[in-house]
Amino acid sequence: MSRLESFIRRLTAQRDILDQVCAEVAKIEGPILELGLGNGRTFHHLRERLPGRRIVAFDRALAAHASSIPEAENLVLGEIRETASRFIGIEAALVHADIGTGYEDRDAVTSTWLPDLTARLLRVGGLAVSGTPLDHPLLLRLPLPPSVPADRYFVCRRV
Ligand code: SAM
Incomplete structure (x- = not known):
């Protein structure tokens, strides 16, 4: 598969999964955490699907499109491992992590702490969506939408 095809599949999977989980997240109290703001496309999608919900976005540096920049109080810059740790206890309804690199060795390091x-x-009951595995005893893996190939994306519920 070419990298272009792989990219298209990744974005389609993101959209389908976020649409599926947002229907449920709408019924769960708590903020949304977007780990890896990047260009802001998935942030923008979450903002559209969950209007009025607080979304806190994290990244090393701001590189998002002007239309997709959170309010200053909801933008957290720095290494996610450190910055997001300060939010432990926030009781998020959804954590969306899009910080995979496509390099196995780097993603393996992310899997040690994410x-x-x-x-x-x-x-408890909140949902996590990630492009890298979320193996953890308190994160129960959920089925993916039929359009998403297995092991490209991970959806879990906090138990
Ligand atoms: N979901 C975004 C979108 O739709 O535009 C794209 C996210 S992009 C693939 C990943 C982003 O995560 C990059 O902007 C990168 O700087 C950030 N990132 C990856 N690992 C990080 C880390 N450990 N700490 C902070 N930012 C990180």
Whole structure:
């Protein structure tokens, strides 16, 4: 598969998964945490799907399109491992993590800290969506929408 095809599949999967979880997240109290603001496309999608909900976005640096920049109080810059740790206890309804790099060795390092951090950020019953695995005893893996190939995306519920 070409990188272009792989990219298209990733974005389609993101959209389908976010649409699926947003219907449920709408009924769960708590803020949304967007780990990896990037260009802001998924932030923009979440903002449209969950109007009025607080969305806190994290990244090393601001590089988002002007239409997709959170309010200053909801933008947190720095290394996510450190910055998001300060939000433990926030009882998020949804953590969306899009910080995979496509490099196995780098993503393996992310997998050493992201699952535990995600579990600590979520309220019980809250949902996590991630492009890298979320193996953790408190994160129950949920089925993906039929359009999404297995092991490209991970959806979990905090138990
Ligand atoms: N979901 C975004 C969108 O739709 O535009 C794209 C996110 S992009 C693939 C990943 C972003 O995560 C990059 O902007 C990168 O700087 C950020 N990132 C990755 N790992 C990070 C880390 N450990 N700490 C802070 N930012 C990180």
